[in-house]
Amino acid sequence: MKKYVIGGLLSLVLLTACNKDKEILNSLNNYSLSMESKGYHFGDSLNLPKDVIDNAESITISFGDKDLDKLVVDPNYFTLGDNDITYNIKKKNGEIITQDATINVFAKNPEKNISYEIIKEYPHDPKSFVQGFQLDGNIIYESDGQKGQSRILKYTLGTTTPIVETKQSDDVFSEGCTIAGDKVFQLTWQNKKGFIYDKNSLKLLGEFPYPNMMGEGWGITFDGKDLIATDGTKNIYFLSLTDPSKVLRYISVAGNTQAYDQLNEIEYHDGFIYANVWQKPIILKINPANGEVIGKFDFTEISKENQVDEDSVLNGITFKGENMLVTGKNWSKIYEVKIK
Known part of the structure; x- marks a missing residue:
């Protein structure tokens, strides 16, 4: 018992x-x-x-x-x-x-809503599915996506006729591009590799595999020292210029009350990273030291004027002096905006 x-x-x-x-x-x-x-x-x-x-x-x-x-x-x-x-x-x-x-x-300080004024419009080829976009002097370097249509090209701002272009094979979906010295670096979406071109001729010089941390290739820019890339997540990766397969560090992005993922086309300018969020008419101004969003542009009205389907979204950021140039996938215009 x-x-x-x-x-x-x-x-x-x-x-x-x-x-x-x-x-x-x-x-x-x-x-x-x-x-x-x-x-x-x-x-x-x-x-x-x-x-x-x-x-x-x-x-x-x-x-x-x-x-x-x-x-x-x-x-x-x-x-x-x-x-x-x-x-x-x-x-x-x-x-x-x-x-x-x-x-x-979240970031400790609220991000500011940054105002702007459209001061000029330029033509853009509406057949171009823009993935990467950068101005050098008066020349636009552009990376266009879609399998069977992917290419890297350059043309004079104000025209739509390529000075030179290099097409990719049909299995490649091109993504962002950036200029670093005398070379142009271009990402691909899911091919797990990037391309390196001669800046003047756009002749292919080589390829590089992505670092394992990056699942896909979305956007890329250059801060004068390192390549900076996105992969459609909340992360931004700093890559070695001499070995883009190597991640030097990374940051994650958030505002004061909101985390941001699906970071896409990016541009480095005057000490800050500017990034658009896929399928949203906004561009974020980001502190590269810690990923905090310190400001946000709302391009809703511009996007509405140009969006004919779910794919024709804002997806191009570069700078002309202190003014920003923005465009999008299959847009017929490039907008120059003065930041207030």
Whole structure:
């Protein structure tokens, strides 16, 4: 009889412990869900519920292969935007329970709405599916996409006739392009490689594979030292100019209340990165040091004038002095805007 009593007590203890674990996990899960929309800033504490803290000997946070033993939003571990983490709760009896969560981190300062004025319009070939766009002197370098139609070309601003162009094979979908010294670098969407051309002749000089961190190729620019690329996520990658397969560092992008992904065509100008968000009529002004969005352009009206289908979206950014030039896929115009 005694052993049945002991067995019953043991079952009760196990059931009580199991229920307590469920309470802890439910409490932590509810907390995580409530904070997911609110978000954090770098340096904020992760103030977990009291019943979680009281029942824990220690709590750590896992980021895949990294662990953080402080409940704080540390920029050495977290990035801007969404962060998928795991709470590891070591109970006072030595047992460990875990709970997955998403921590959203936003920029501390609100981004400004940047105003502008259209001061001039130029013609653009409406058959060109623009993916990359850069002005050098009075010459536009443009990368056009679509399989079977991809190419790199250059033409004089104000005309639509190519001075020279180089076409890609039918299996290539070209993406962004940028000038670095006497070369032009061009990305491809899903071919996992980029092309390097002579700037003057657009003769193909070589190819390079993407770094493993980049799933696809979307946009590319040059800051005078490094190549800077996007892959359609929230990340912006700084690549070695001498070895574009090497990621030197990367940043993730977010504003004060919103994370941004699907970053596409980008341009570096006067210390900042400008990026459009795929299928949205906006261009973000981004701090290259930390990924914070400090300003935003709204090109809704220009986009409405040129959008004839879901593909004909804003997708071209370059600068003419201090003015910005913008265009889009299959647009018939290039707009020069003065930033106010």
